[in-house]
Amino acid sequence: MSQTIYNEIGGRDAVEAVVDDFYDQVLDDEQLLPYFEDTDMSELRAHQVQFISAVTGGPVEYTGEEMRAAHDHLDIAEEDFDTVGRYLQTALEENGVDEEDVEAIMAEVVALKEPVLGR
Numbered sequence: 001m002s003q004t005i006y007n008e009i010g011g012r013d014a015v016e017a018v019v020d021d022f023y024d025q026v027l028d029d030e031q032l033l034p035y036f037e038d039t040d041m042s043e044l045r046a047h048q049v050q051f052i053s054a055v056t057g058g059p060v061e062y063t064g065e066e067m068r069a070a071h072d073h074l075d076i077a078e079e080d081f082d083t084v085g086r087y088l089q090t091a092l093e094e095n096g097v098d099e100e101d102v103e104a105i106m107a108e109v110v111a112l113k114e115p116v117l118g119r
Ligand code: HEM
Pocket: 032, 035, 036, 038, 039, 040, 043, 044, 047, 048, 051, 063, 064, 065, 066, 070, 071, 074, 076, 080, 081, 082, 084, 085, 108, 109, 110, 112, 113, 116
C-alpha cells in the first residue's frame, strides 16, 4: 500500500491539531468572525477534521455537506477565502507538515475556490 499524506503527517492527532490551530486563527480575525456567528463550531471542527482526513487519503468518511451547498448562504468574498487559505497553510506548517504535503493539500484547497465562493 502506498503511503498516504494522512499517515505521513501523523494521522488523526495531527489533523485534529491542525484543524484546532486553523480555527483559532480564523476566529481571532475580526473580518472573518461574522461568517461564523451562527455556526456550531464543534460540529464544524468535526466536519473539517473528516474533510481534511478524507482529502489526504485517511480512512475517514466525510459526512458533511458538499462544498458549494455548505458555503452558498455565506456569500464569501474572494479576499476572505485567500485569508482562510493562508491560515490553513500556517496551521499545517506550524504542526510540522512537510513542504511537499503542504503544497499538495493547498492545491486541493485552491481547487475548491469556485464552489466555496458559489461561482
Ligand atoms: C477550500 C476552502 C474551504 C474548505 C475546504 C471548507 C470546508 C468546510 C467544511 C468541511 C464545512 C462543514 C460543512 C458541513 O458541516 O456540512 C464548512 C462549513 C463552513 N465554512 Fe468552510 N471551507 C472552506 C472555506 C471557507 C471560507 C473561506 C469561509 C469563510 C470566510 C468558510 C466558512 C464556513 C462556515 C461559516 C461554515 C459553516 C456553515 C454553517 O454553519 O452553516 N469556509 N467548510
